[in-house]
Amino acid sequence: MIRILHQIFRTGIVTEPLPAEAEAEIQELGAKLEDAVRRRFRRSLTIRAVDAGSCNGCELEIHAINNPIYNCERFGIHFTASPRFADMLLVTGPVSRNMEIALKRTYNAAPPPKLVVAVGDCGCNGGIFGESYASLGSIDKAIPVDACIHGCPPAPAAILKGILKAIIGISL
Amino acid sequence: MEKNDLRNIIVSYFDTDAIQDNNQSPASVPAYRVPRERFAEAAKAMKSADARLVAEWAADESAFGRGFGIYACYNKESEYLIVKTYAPLEDLTFPSITKKFIAANRFERQMKSLMGVMPTGHPDLRPWIKHEDWPEDAYPLQKSFDASKPMTRIKGEYQFIKAEGEGVYEIPVGPVHAGIIEPGHFRFQAVGEDIINLEERLGYVHKGIEKRFESLSWIDGVKLAGRVSGDSAVAHSLCYSRALESITGCNPPERALWLRALMLERERTANHLGDIGAIANDAAFTFLLYQFSRLREMLLRTNLKLFGHRFMMDRIIPGGVAVGINNDAKKEIISEMHWLEKEFERLVVIYDENPSLEDRVRDTGVLKPETAKELGVVGFTARASGQAMDCRIQSPFPPYDRIIPKAPVLNSGDVHARAWVRIEEIRESIRIIREIVNNLPEDKTASDFIVPTPDKSGFAVVEGWRGEIVYWIQSGIKGEINRCMVRDPSSVNWLALEQAIHGNIVPDFPLCNKSFNQSYSGHDL
Numbered sequence: 001m002i003r004i005l006h007q008i009f010r011t012g013i014v015t016e017p018l019p020a021e022a023e024a025e026i027q028e029l030g031a032k033l034e035d036a037v038r039r040r041f042r043r044s045l046t047i048r049a050v051d052a053g054s055c056n057g058c059e060l061e062i063h064a065i066n067n068p069i070y071n072c073e074r075f076g077i078h079f080t081a082s083p084r085f086a087d088m089l090l091v092t093g094p095v096s097r098n099m100e101i102a103l104k105r106t107y108n109a110a111p112p113p114k115l116v117v118a119v120g121d122c123g124c125n126g127g128i129f130g131e132s133y134a135s136l137g138s139i140d141k142a143i144p145v146d147a148c149i150h151g152c153p154p155a156p157a158a159i160l161k162g163i164l165k166a167i168i169g170i171s172l
Numbered sequence: 173m174e175k176n177d178l179r180n181i182i183v184s185y186f187d188t189d190a191i192q193d194n195n196q197s198p199a200s201v202p203a204y205r206v207p208r209e210r211f212a213e214a215a216k217a218m219k220s221a222d223a224r225l226v227a228e229w230a231a232d233e234s235a236f237g238r239g240f241g242i243y244a245c246y247n248k249e250s251e252y253l254i255v256k257t258y259a260p261l262e263d264l265t266f267p268s269i270t271k272k273f274i275a276a277n278r279f280e281r282q283m284k285s286l287m288g289v290m291p292t293g294h295p296d297l298r299p300w301i302k303h304e305d306w307p308e309d310a311y312p313l314q315k316s317f318d319a320s321k322p323m324t325r326i327k328g329e330y331q332f333i334k335a336e337g338e339g340v341y342e343i344p345v346g347p348v349h350a351g352i353i354e355p356g357h358f359r360f361q362a363v364g365e366d367i368i369n370l371e372e373r374l375g376y377v378h379k380g381i382e383k384r385f386e387s388l389s390w391i392d393g394v395k396l397a398g399r400v401s402g403d404s405a406v407a408h409s410l411c412y413s414r415a416l417e418s419i420t421g422c423n424p425p426e427r428a429l430w431l432r433a434l435m436l437e438r439e440r441t442a443n444h445l446g447d448i449g450a451i452a453n454d455a456a457f458t459f460l461l462y463q464f465s466r467l468r469e470m471l472l473r474t475n476l477k478l479f480g481h482r483f484m485m486d487r488i489i490p491g492g493v494a495v496g497i498n499n500d501a502k503k504e505i506i507s508e509m510h511w512l513e514k515e516f517e518r519l520v521v522i523y524d525e526n527p528s529l530e531d532r533v534r535d536t537g538v539l540k541p542e543t544a545k546e547l548g549v550v551g552f553t554a555r556a557s558g559q560a561m562d563c564r565i566q567s568p569f570p571p572y573d574r575i576i577p578k579a580p581v582l583n584s585g586d587v588h589a590r591a592w593v594r595i596e597e598i599r600e601s602i603r604i605i606r607e608i609v610n611n612l613p614e615d616k617t618a619s620d621f622i623v624p625t626p627d628k629s630g631f632a633v634v635e636g637w638r639g640e641i642v643y644w645i646q647s648g649i650k651g652e653i654n655r656c657m658v659r660d661p662s663s664v665n666w667l668a669l670e671q672a673i674h675g676n677i678v679p680d681f682p683l684c685n686k687s688f689n690q691s692y693s694g695h696d697l
Binding site: 003004007008011014049050051052053054055056057058059060061062063064066067068069079081082083094096097098099102106127128129130131132133134135136152153155 | 303310312317318319320321322323347348350351352353354355375376377378379380381383384395396399400401402403405446459462463465466468469472476482483485518519521522525691692693696
């Protein structure tokens with residue numbers, strides 16, 4: 001136990017401010033954002049992550065926004081196991097044919113207003129997998145999409161920024 | 173010393189019936205063609221020689237006028253051997269070898285589902301990866317199949333194995349799981365909390381990767397290989413490149429080989445760090461998740477800084493690497509390793525000394541050594557269950573012939589063993605990374621890419637962080653990609669999870685599953 005406590009104090013708080021560029025953008029939209037999160041989501045945005053066919057690269061970076069360095073909880077963002085509790089679906093792609101039905105069911109299970117954010121190049125435009133017998137391509141081929149976060153995979157800061165921008169987007 | 177046990181067995185057993193296949197690049201692996209009706213006999217001979225089935229696959233070779241090629245690759249210690257046969261177009265069948273090798277069960281279901289070749293005598297012909305709502309005659313890997321069009325959906329239902337009796341009930345899980353992970357379906361038959369049987373049903377992230385390769389150039393192919401399983405971007409693109417280089421005879425410069433190994437070890441370290449934390453998290457010890465994810469994040473940031481990408485995607489190219497590191501970068505890696513070692517060892521003590529964690533990870537999800545061997549599992553899963561195998565040792569490429577890794581082997585086969593093997597491997601990787609950086613030869617970073625000539629096959633194995641990755645690629649009639657067979661470690665290791673879960677309780681499933689941490693995407697392709 002003493003080792004654990006020791007390690008906790010030694011580590012301290014490692015959470016970083018977002019990169020300057022992202023931080024400035026958020027500052028700029030800060031008032032609106034705060035208002036939006038407070039008003040629409042009561043300071044708590046709940047996300048259900050859905051892998052609709054990804055290579056797992058984007059999932060790793062979505063994991064990373066939960067690590068103590070990016071610490072998404074500071075913005076009131078947390079991940080839920082059930083789409084029933086979700087305000088936002090964070091969907092990675094491409095949408096495989098074998099996941100199309102499950103993705104639509106998850107979408108239908110989430111209560112409105114539901115934001116859908118496509119994460120990664122494959123989710124945004126099909127990426128290297130494209131459209132084929134097995135892949136529908138981008139997420140919007142299956143369900144309505146509110147915002148896209150590009151990158152292969154997008155860096156954790158870009159994912160955070162994308163989520164925050166999507167919240168503002170629907171509130172403007 | 174090259175051993176030729178398996179080769180000698182096939183040659184002496186089949187005599188003139190076994191013909192060496194010269195289309196297979198001799199630099200990669202010997203291949204022997206046997207008569208179709210004797211294909212299963214070859215498996216029997218391999219089984220009695222104590223060989224392991226590495227992979228089994230088919231290739232549409234109708235463009236060459238010889239029907240479909242049926243391939244089985246075997247391994248014993250450092251020796252790999254391919255046994256092949258042909259199925260003529262008018263009779264696309266071959267003798268099943270699943271009675272000899274359990275791993276063949278899913279390989280052959282997959283061959284039937286995607287290539288339309290029928291394994292005669294196979295006990296379970298339910299489709300695999302192909303879901304029941306695909307048109308029955310859709311065989312995407314056949315050359316005549318138009319992959320650009322979406323398929324219609326038909327009605328159908330997958331027949332799960334059922335358990336019956338008083339108090340027996342069924343728990344369906346997935347494809348959308350509770351966490352931030354890939355999709356797949358697990359069907360439990362349980363009594364109370366005890367699991368009677370677990371059946372996996374995968375294929376949800378099938379994106380047609382193998383077919384997609386066939387429409388890409390050799391150079392673009394390596395990008396796709398890097399996205400077969402995003403966590404193994406380095407290992408997959410390396411294996412693809414090595415298979416391609418084995419056809420063309422291209423020799424990457426020494427420096428490129430060393431940089432490849434450097435990236436491979438960094439990928440191994442980062443993934444293992446994440447996994448150990450995630451295992452502790454699934455035993456409700458969140459503290460270690462956050463601590464280990466902090467270390468992992470620092471490694472990924474160095475990757476971004478020095479190699480231009482957090483997962484080092486697209487940094488390995490056919491012929492070499494697309495990165496170079498200078499002296500400052502070397503210094504940075506050395507000091508990073510110093511930092512990592514210190515931080516890591518502190519956390520290992522905390523892992524090791526925590527009795528409540530120990531209570532969860534010990535004797536949970538046991539994969540017995542004999543089961544591991546029977547299934548032919550690979551990688552840390554195999555090493556945690558008494559199987560001393562590591563491609564870096566058995567089939568080394570420079571610098572692994574000089575910097576020889578030590579493969580930790582444990583026998584308990586439980587969650588703890590799979591975690592501890594990772595801990596030992598991180599220690600080894602830190603040592604290897606230091607040695608590479610300290611002895612990195614000066615040279616170019618890539619040789620010129622050579623385009624393969626028609627009708628040649630290449631083969632390569634690479635020890636990724638999950639284990640042995642296998643690529644077999646074949647050039648077509650114009651020298652294009654005719655077939656690219658990918659075998660992720662998970663393609664065999666998924667079988668092990670079903671076995672390891674017996675005797676466990678349902679709430680321990682996430683912990684067991686995490687200790688294997690298999691790739692869905694690499695399996696489903």
